Amino acid sequence: MRHPFLSLAMAGAALAAATSSASALCNISARPFVMGQPGRVAMMVAGEPCRISLQAGERSHFEALQVVERPRGGRVVPDGRTGVVYTPRPGFAGRDRFVIAVTGTSSIGSGTSELHVDVDVPQAR
Structure with missing residues (x-):
């Protein structure tokens, strides 16, 4: 049985090609979240832009996405209603x-989810 929850995932090669400023050189560890409840994401970025892509489960619809708290060591910009790019x-x-x-709806929840994203940027070698 598939659970209709939402998860975060790294953009695939086709999507990364479509967003020219974003690179697939990032490692994202995401936990599933239910629309209307909080979520947490951890990512490692190798000094390049990294796109976080929201992947919806069955019967899910995204209505809005906004940056609530900006990063201090970089820049994050919305990329449509289903992702952001961190640089x-x-x-x-x-x-x-x-x-x-x-903000959106799904078969098991609706409302606004705050997603806390922790980023690790290693020292350049």
């Missing part, structure tokens, strides 16, 4: 974080 500042290394809010 670390040149020379930045360390931990960063930001919060996005996504």
Whole structure:
């Protein structure tokens, strides 16, 4: 049985090609979340832009996405209603974080979810 929850995932090659500023050189560890409830994401970025893509389960619809808390060590911009692109500042290394809010409906929940994103940017070698 498939559960109709939402999850976050790294954009596929076709999507990464469509968003020219985003690179697939990022590692995202996501936990499923239910629309209307909070969620948490951890990601490692190798100094390049990284797209976080919201993947909807069955009968899910995204209505809005906004950045609630901006990162200090980089920049995050919405990419439509289903993703954001995080870009670390040149020379930045360390931990960063930001919060996005996504609003929508699904078969098991509706409302706004705040997703807390923890970012690790390793020192360049």
